[in-house]
Amino acid sequence: MTLGALSSHGFWMNRALPSIAALSEATFPENEIGAPDWKSTQMLDRTVEYLHELPPPQRRLLLLLFLFVEFASIFLVVGFRRFSKLSALRRSAVIRGWRRSTFFPFRVLGDAVKATTTMMYMSHPSVVEHIGEYRVCDWPSDPAKIAVKDDALTKMQETP
Amino acid sequence: MIYGLDDVRQGFDVECDTVVVGSGAGGAVAALNLATAGQRVVVLEAGPRVRYEDMTRNAPLFLARHFWDGGLRLIGGTTQSPSLQARCLGGGTVVNSAIMLKLPRWVREEWQLETGIGLFTGPELEAAYERVFTRCKVSPTPMAVLGRRNLIVRDAIEGKLGIRGGPLPRAVQGCDGCSDCLTGCVGGHKQSVDRSYLPSNEQHGAEIYTCAEVDGVMTSGARAVGVTGHVIDPRGYRKLARFSVRAKTVILSAGTMHTPVILQRSGINPGGAVGATMFCHVGGGMVGIMEEVVDPWVGATQGWGAISKDIKGLKYEGLWASPSVLMVRWGDVGLPFIERLHEVKHATVVALVYRGKVRGTVKAKRNGMPSMRLWIDESNVSPIARGMKAAADALLQVGARYVHTGLPGVVDEMRSEKDTASLLSPRLKAKHLTMTLNHTFGSCRMTTDATGPVDPNGKVRGIEGLYVCDASVFPSPSAVNPQATIMALADITSRRLAELPLLD
Numbered sequence: 001m002t003l004g005a006l007s008s009h010g011f012w013m014n015r016a017l018p019s020i021a022a023l024s025e026a027t028f029p030e031n032e033i034g035a036p037d038w039k040s041t042q043m044l045d046r047t048v049e050y051l052h053e054l055p056p057p058q059r060r061l062l063l064l065l066f067l068f069v070e071f072a073s074i075f076l077v078v079g080f081r082r083f084s085k086l087s088a089l090r091r092s093a094v095i096r097g098w099r100r101s102t103f104f105p106f107r108v109l110g111d112a113v114k115a116t117t118t119m120m121y122m123s124h125p126s127v128v129e130h131i132g133e134y135r136v137c138d139w140p141s142d143p144a145k146i147a148v149k150d151d152a153l154t155k156m157q158e159t160p
Numbered sequence: 161m162i163y164g165l166d167d168v169r170q171g172f173d174v175e176c177d178t179v180v181v182g183s184g185a186g187g188a189v190a191a192l193n194l195a196t197a198g199q200r201v202v203v204l205e206a207g208p209r210v211r212y213e214d215m216t217r218n219a220p221l222f223l224a225r226h227f228w229d230g231g232l233r234l235i236g237g238t239t240q241s242p243s244l245q246a247r248c249l250g251g252g253t254v255v256n257s258a259i260m261l262k263l264p265r266w267v268r269e270e271w272q273l274e275t276g277i278g279l280f281t282g283p284e285l286e287a288a289y290e291r292v293f294t295r296c297k298v299s300p301t302p303m304a305v306l307g308r309r310n311l312i313v314r315d316a317i318e319g320k321l322g323i324r325g326g327p328l329p330r331a332v333q334g335c336d337g338c339s340d341c342l343t344g345c346v347g348g349h350k351q352s353v354d355r356s357y358l359p360s361n362e363q364h365g366a367e368i369y370t371c372a373e374v375d376g377v378m379t380s381g382a383r384a385v386g387v388t389g390h391v392i393d394p395r396g397y398r399k400l401a402r403f404s405v406r407a408k409t410v411i412l413s414a415g416t417m418h419t420p421v422i423l424q425r426s427g428i429n430p431g432g433a434v435g436a437t438m439f440c441h442v443g444g445g446m447v448g449i450m451e452e453v454v455d456p457w458v459g460a461t462q463g464w465g466a467i468s469k470d471i472k473g474l475k476y477e478g479l480w481a482s483p484s485v486l487m488v489r490w491g492d493v494g495l496p497f498i499e500r501l502h503e504v505k506h507a508t509v510v511a512l513v514y515r516g517k518v519r520g521t522v523k524a525k526r527n528g529m530p531s532m533r534l535w536i537d538e539s540n541v542s543p544i545a546r547g548m549k550a551a552a553d554a555l556l557q558v559g560a561r562y563v564h565t566g567l568p569g570v571v572d573e574m575r576s577e578k579d580t581a582s583l584l585s586p587r588l589k590a591k592h593l594t595m596t597l598n599h600t601f602g603s604c605r606m607t608t609d610a611t612g613p614v615d616p617n618g619k620v621r622g623i624e625g626l627y628v629c630d631a632s633v634f635p636s637p638s639a640v641n642p643q644a645t646i647m648a649l650a651d652i653t654s655r656r657l658a659e660l661p662l663l664d
Contacts, residue, residue: 025492035498053224055397057527058232092494099493102569104591107568108240115488119220122484131483131504133215133457137338139346144218152458153337156308 016063019070022045022084026091027117050120060105065112162368168391170403176202179387181374181422184251185646186630187413188353188361189292190654192514194362199659202405203366206373207247207566210254215344219482222343230538237520237533238590244520245417249370250354253643257341257462258331258350260298261640262289275610275635277616279652284662288648296331296351303327305337312450312508313478314464318555325466328477330378339480341461341483366449370488371456375528376426377410377626384410384626409657413629416600417530420632424524433613433633434604436443438520438532439637441599442540443512444548445479447490448560449504456480471543473639475482476551480509489566489594510551515639522603534597536590545583552580553578567615568592600641618653629653
């Protein structure tokens with residue numbers, strides 16, 4: 001989904017979209033190792049869908065997080081640029097720096113960003129498939145399709 | 161009868177003998193005893209019913225729909241720690257790993273000494289455990305469903321550290337080891353109270369209202385006469401209508417975080433002690449990346465555990481959850497994270513649960529939600545760090561290529577004992593501990609004197625007809641998973657109310 005297609009989500013959500021996209025790209029960039037990236041896992045529209053599922057206070061809190069990252073970067077990151085205007089590599093480095101900071105609020109900020117994007121990324125079926133995850137019991141009604149190997153436990157017991 | 165959103169959308173006003181607020185471990189047990197005794201019982205649950213078709217392995221969506229604060233609840237204080245608290249019919253029993261451990265003898269004795277309540281060491285508690293265990297079909301996790309991940313933890317903790325453990329006793333019958341406890345048991349094997357207690361409640365005539373969030377207790381003089389609240393749309397969180405339930409007895413089983421808030425909002429705060437305390441189990445976790453393929457998603461979620469001999473109050477257990485939840489703090493960001501994704505199938509996780517020195521509070525926010533603060537004493541760091549080092553060394557000895565804790569200042573990929581020694585660094589402080597604080601207790605402590613707001617019969621001091629049946633009443637942390645003790649204490653309190661015998 002493009003930013004334009006998502007523009008009907010309200011004023012603050014629209015302001016947060018560039019930040020969500022920039023964070024998603026920084027945390028799960030395109031790569032040459034064959035792993036799904038932020039685009040193929042539809043991080044942007046899935047994050048928006050997730051935000052709409054949350055209770056209003058938590059939705060506002062996450063929107064605030066995304067907006068803070070976007071605009072506070074002007075003052076927090078060398079270069080006086082909005083977060084989404086930094087290169088993807090620079091954005092990754094910034095998040096990594098926050099997570100490793102000795103300053104507690106920065107660590108909280110970095111961890112919150114990492115947690116939110118990781119939840120979205122890891123729950124995408126292509127990532128589930130990429131890491132080799134499967135289940136031993138079928139769940140036909142689940143829209144999140146995960147491969148089933150119902151004999152896995154038996155085989156595991158047979159393996160020394 | 162279970163009423164869903166469509167049944168209660170317009171609000172309701174009912175009368176009964178006893179209203180039970182909360183349908184989780186405490187509420188379901190209490191309601192059944194009273195319904196069995198012939199009382200007209202109403203159970204109110206803020207969340208929706210989790211039906212088979214609502215379950216999904218898309219963990220973020222499931223959490224957003226069935227957990228308080230959409231699964232993003234945080235406890236502030238020393239650090240910002242997530243706390244997963246279910247908001248659905250059956251409460252935490254629907255989404256936990258169903259571990260049923262009795263209070264260790266030394267905790268029972270400590271509780272008795274601390275509070276002067278003989279019940280904790282008496283035969284009544286043991287009898288209550290047995291009743292609960294029988295109904296929930298508690299049995300040790302079968303070896304056949306432990307999976308490789310739990311067996312590696314066993315080999316490390318028992319084989320290398322010499323701490324004797326075993327398959328954890330759980331309220332599960334016929335577990336198929338699908339490792340999905342957090343998002344509800346799709347196979348219906350977990351004996352959560354929506355399977356083990358609430359159907360019997362219905363058979364005995366109890367009326368169960370979902371999507372009904374209680375705001376406060378109605379009183380007349382010094383007597384509770386019911387509760388009021390609003391019907392809430394579980395998806396949009398809109399308040400749809402008001403409801404009231406008039407009752408001779410009110411039982412609060414809304415959990416450690418919500419029970420004190422309901423009392424505070426009702427102006428009931430004997431001795432100022434409601435929410436003035438709160439405790440949590442603290443601890444940590446580590447990921448061992450093994451040489452072999454582990455397929456950690458196969459096997460009981462928390463199938464094997466052991467209680468440390470050297471460090472009092474420390475429990476080790478094997479753990480797994482959806483990677484989308486488990487990996488939120490795991491590893492780096494960007495390409496370095498993506499490059500390590502192939503290692504997930506080699507992972508095994510050891511969780512440490514510690515009964516340490518903590519103090520906390522619960523206060524009602526203006527929007528009616530609880531605000532929790534927890535201060536973790538620095539004295540907790542050393543035992544947790546020693547426990548983590550021991551477990552990390554043991555994992556390396558059983559073939560882990562490296563061990564990762566995610567703790568700041570600790571070697572990121574520990575590959576030797578020299579690396580794991582970084583866990584003992586004096587620079588590691590309580591604020592650095594990364595953990596999920598799911599076991600919370602003691603916000604309305606049960607005591608014989610007035611230091612706690614609840615008396616030894618489970619009654620709120622100064623208010624007739626108002627009782628608490630959840631982990632709020634624990635005098636201090638339980639050292640083990642609290643579900644069995646919540647149910648046993650609720651069983652005792654409600655049997656007294658129903659005038660049923662405590663000893664079979």
